[in-house]
Amino acid sequence: MSVEARERKQPWILLTPALTSVTLLLFVPLLFIVVYSFWLRTATGADDPGFHLDNWQKALGDAFYRDILLSTLRIAAITTFFCALMGYPAAYFIARSKGNKAILLLLLMLPFWISYIIRTMSWINILGVSGALNSALMALGVITEPIQMLYNEATVILGLIHYLLPFMVLNVFVSLDGIDTNLEDAANSLGATRWQSFLNVTLPLSLPGLAAGGLLCFVLGAGTYITPLVLGGPRDAMFANLVFEAIITQLNWPLGSALSLMLLAVLGVLVMIYNRYLGMTQLMKGLG
Amino acid sequence: MRGWGWQAIRAWTLLVYAFMFLPIAVVVLLSFNANQFGSFPMTGFSLQWFVELSQNDAILRAFRTSLLLGALTAAISTTLGVLASLALVRYRVPGENIISTMLIAPILVPEVVLAVALLLFLNFLSLPKSFPLLLMGHVIFTLPFVLLVVQARLVSIRRDVEEAAMSLGASPMQTFFQITLPLLMPAVLAGALFAFTISFDDITGTLFWKPGGVETVPTQIFAMLRNSISPEINALGTVMILITVGLPLLGLAIARKINQKSGA
Numbered sequence: 001m002s003v004e005a006r007e008r009k010q011p012w013i014l015l016t017p018a019l020t021s022v023t024l025l026l027f028v029p030l031l032f033i034v035v036y037s038f039w040l041r042t043a044t045g046a047d048d049p050g051f052h053l054d055n056w057q058k059a060l061g062d063a064f065y066r067d068i069l070l071s072t073l074r075i076a077a078i079t080t081f082f083c084a085l086m087g088y089p090a091a092y093f094i095a096r097s098k099g100n101k102a103i104l105l106l107l108l109m110l111p112f113w114i115s116y117i118i119r120t121m122s123w124i125n126i127l128g129v130s131g132a133l134n135s136a137l138m139a140l141g142v143i144t145e146p147i148q149m150l151y152n153e154a155t156v157i158l159g160l161i162h163y164l165l166p167f168m169v170l171n172v173f174v175s176l177d178g179i180d181t182n183l184e185d186a187a188n189s190l191g192a193t194r195w196q197s198f199l200n201v202t203l204p205l206s207l208p209g210l211a212a213g214g215l216l217c218f219v220l221g222a223g224t225y226i227t228p229l230v231l232g233g234p235r236d237a238m239f240a241n242l243v244f245e246a247i248i249t250q251l252n253w254p255l256g257s258a259l260s261l262m263l264l265a266v267l268g269v270l271v272m273i274y275n276r277y278l279g280m281t282q283l284m285k286g287l288g
Numbered sequence: 289m290r291g292w293g294w295q296a297i298r299a300w301t302l303l304v305y306a307f308m309f310l311p312i313a314v315v316v317l318l319s320f321n322a323n324q325f326g327s328f329p330m331t332g333f334s335l336q337w338f339v340e341l342s343q344n345d346a347i348l349r350a351f352r353t354s355l356l357l358g359a360l361t362a363a364i365s366t367t368l369g370v371l372a373s374l375a376l377v378r379y380r381v382p383g384e385n386i387i388s389t390m391l392i393a394p395i396l397v398p399e400v401v402l403a404v405a406l407l408l409f410l411n412f413l414s415l416p417k418s419f420p421l422l423l424m425g426h427v428i429f430t431l432p433f434v435l436l437v438v439q440a441r442l443v444s445i446r447r448d449v450e451e452a453a454m455s456l457g458a459s460p461m462q463t464f465f466q467i468t469l470p471l472l473m474p475a476v477l478a479g480a481l482f483a484f485t486i487s488f489d490d491i492t493g494t495l496f497w498k499p500g501g502v503e504t505v506p507t508q509i510f511a512m513l514r515n516s517i518s519p520e521i522n523a524l525g526t527v528m529i530l531i532t533v534g535l536p537l538l539g540l541a542i543a544r545k546i547n548q549k550s551g552a
Contacts, residue, residue, distance in 0.1 A: 223398035
C-alpha cells in the first residue's frame with residue numbers, strides 16, 4: 001500500500017469505533033422508533049407491526065397531550081426568561097470584574113459537578129413542611145402551622161431555574177468575555193453614557209451568547225421529567241413525563257415512540273432555527 | 289469610576305450565587321444534624337446519618353454500581369473520543385463537518401428521546417434492560433463531551449513537535465505514545481473525569497435503562513425520595529457532592545503541582 005493510501009485510510013480507522021457507536025446506538029434506534037411508532041400495542045400486550053396511525057392520532061389529536069405539550073413549552077419559556085434575567089447581570093459581573101475572575105468562574109462551574117438529583121431535592125429541605133423556610137417563619141411567629149409550599153408548578157420552575165442557570169451564565173460569560181472593552185470605552189469617549197454604551201454596544205454583541213444559553217435552558221428544561229416528579233404535584237406533569245409513563249408504566253411502547261418523536265420534532269425545530277441563524281459554534285464554545 | 293450601577297450588579301450577582309449555593313449548603317448542614325428526624329431545627333452535631341449510610345446495603349450496592357459504571361463509561365468513551373479527535377484534528381477528512389455533527393448529536397437529541405430509542409431498539413434485538421445496555425447508553429451521551437474537551441486541546445498541540453519526532457526516525461505509533469499522548473494527557477484525564485462525573489450523576493437515561501433491582505446512586509436517591517424524605521438522603525447527598533466536586537478539584541490541584549514541578 002502506498003503512503004498516500006495509508007494516509008487516506010488512517011483517519012477512517014480512527015473514526016470507525018466512534019462513528020459505529022453513534023450510528024448503532026443513536027441513529028439506527030431513532031429510525032427504529034419512527035417505524036415503531038406506526039405499530040400498535042394490542043390488548044394482549046403484543047405488538048402488531050404494520051402501518052397504523054392510531055398512536056399519531058392520539059399524540060397529535062388528543063387534547064390531553066396537546067395541553068401538556070403547551071404547558072411544557074410555557075414552563076420552559078418561563079424558566080429560560082428567569083435564567084436570562086438572573087444570569088445576565090451575574091455573567092456581566094464576572095466578565096468585567098478585576099482580579100478574582102478565576103474563583104468566580106470556578107464557583108460557577110461547581111454546580112455542574114453537583115448531582116442534578118441532589119440539587120433538585122435540596123429544595124425540599126428549604127420549602128418542605130419541616131424545611132428551613134417554614135421553620136424560620138414559625139420561629140419568628142409569622143405562622144403557627146407549616147404551609148405546604150412544595151409540589152406545584154412554581155416549585156417545578158424554581159427547580160428548573162436552579163438546574164439550568166449555570167448554563168445561561170456560562171454562555172453569556174463566554175460571549176461577554178470575548179468583547180473588546182475598548183469598544184465600550186470608545187462609545188463612552190464619544191459621549192455615550194455607560195447605560196447607552198451597554199445598550200448599543202455590549203448588549204448586541206453578547207446576544208449570541210444569550211441565545212445559546214437560552215436555547216440550552218429551553219431544550220434541557222422542556223425535556224426533563226425528573227424535576228416535575230420530585231418537585232411537582234400530580235397535575236404538574238411535563239411532556240417527558242408522558243413519555244416515561246407510556247414506556248415504563250403502561251408499557252405502550254409504540255405510543256411512547258410517537259410521543260418521543262413529537263418531543264424531538266418540537267425541540268429539533270428550535271435547534272434548527274437556531275442553527276440557521278447563529279450556527280452551532282457558539283453553542284460548542286459554551287459547552288467546551 | 290464605577291458607580292451605583294456596578295454596585296447593584298455586584299449585589300445581584302451575590303444573590304444569584306446565594307440562590308445557587310444555599311440549598312446545597314443546607315443539604316450538607318442537615319446531614320450533620322443530631323435531630324432524630326434529620327430536619328430543622330438543628331439540635332447538634334452528629335455523624336449518625338453517615339453511620340447509618342455506611343450500614344445501608346442498598347446504598348452501598350448502588351455506590352458500587354455507580355462507580356463501576358462511571359469507570360467503564362469513562363474508559364470506553366475516552367478511548368473512542370481520543371481516536372476520533374485525532375482523526376478530525378490531524379487529518380483532512382472529507383465530510384468533516386457532517387462527521388463532527390454526527391458525533392456531537394447525542395447532546396443535541398433530548399436525553400429522554402435518546403433513552404427511549406436505545407431501549408426500544410435493543411429490546412427489539414432481544415437485548416433487554418441490563419448493565420451492558422446501561423453502559424452503552426452512558427458511553428453514547430458522554431462521548432460528545434470527551435470529544436469537545438480533547439479536540440480543543442489537540443488543536444493547541446503543535447504539529448511541528450510530532451513531525452520533529454518522525455523526522456528523527458520515530459514511527460507514527462512511537463510518536464503517538466511518546467509525544468502526542470503525553471502532551472494530550474491533561475485533556476484525556478479531563479475528558480475521562482468529565483465522562484465519569486456525567487455518568488455518575490445521570491438519572492434521566494438511567495431510569496429507562498436500568499434493569500429491575502439494579503440502582504445507581506441517583507436512582508437510589510430518587511427511590512428514597514418517593515417513599516419518604518429520610519435524613520440519610522442528605523448524608524448521601526453530602527457524600528455525592530464530596531465525590532463529584534472533590535475529585536475534579538483534587539485533579540486540578542495535582543495537575544497544578546505537576547505543572548509547577550516541570551516548569552521549575
